[in-house]
Amino acid sequence: MIFIVLLVFVMLVAAISACIFSDLLSAVIACCIVSLIAAILFFLLQAPDVAMAEASIGAALVTAIFVIAIRRTKREE
């Protein structure tokens, strides 16, 4: 139970920081953390099918596509 609460807390922190970060790359990594913890939570809530889809698409492919897209943009501080 404490483990789930901790996971949800980390997920919330990552989600809020994804909105706050001005650096796009850090925001994408924060989104990746949200997806990864969502996958773990899906697994703990006994939905392994959804967990696999979330881990492979949400955490791996979407992050890669965002990083490729961000590489094309200019970085401004």
Next chain:
Amino acid sequence: MRRIIGLILLIIIALGFGLSLTEIPFAVPKTKVGRYYIDKGIDQTGAVNIVTSVVLNYRGFDTLGEVTVLFIAATGLGAILATVKKKPGREFVPSSLVLSTGCRSLFPFILLFAAYIFLHGHLTPGGGFQGGAIIASAFLLVYLGCRERRVKERSIKAIESSAGLIFVIIGFLGLAVSGYFLFNFLPRGIPNTLLSAGIIPIIYIAIGFKVGSELTGIIDGLIEESE
């Protein structure tokens, strides 16, 4: 003035959501159809994994629509990327021996895992979509690790179209045999064995190949464009 109106609207929406959420009982089955699938799913479809029996048998037509949506998205991305002028091939520094060897030796194992997931879609959690996404991530690893390796665009297109065609042909075969689109016309076999559940494994193999080639095509197009 506009801010106050916006705030009032926000409070009304939040109150509405909050009140309706308190009305919904949590973790109580709200529909009777779920219990029906759990009780009769294995007998009627032969698939031990109830999620698969719902996705491919009871709601098979929806899955065909889902696959079509993914196909249209991939085609649209391809159409957008095709308008961008291709730059002459740039020289890039080859990756180090350790990195490229590691990626190349991990690649077949990831593909094997993906094949396991969509072949056992009717027995264990997972299925065509998950397996296809894992195939695409294997290709992503190779694209990032050994940058000179590329997949032929024509073979991606060929695999994608033939896998989609197999799905539709099986649907029409069901229509011809029994009068229902996507009817499970093959024998259901003994549950919990690899060769069971009729058409479900065949369709899941087709979906696995289709989703894998589509997502690989998307990654291929994006990486090629960004170089």
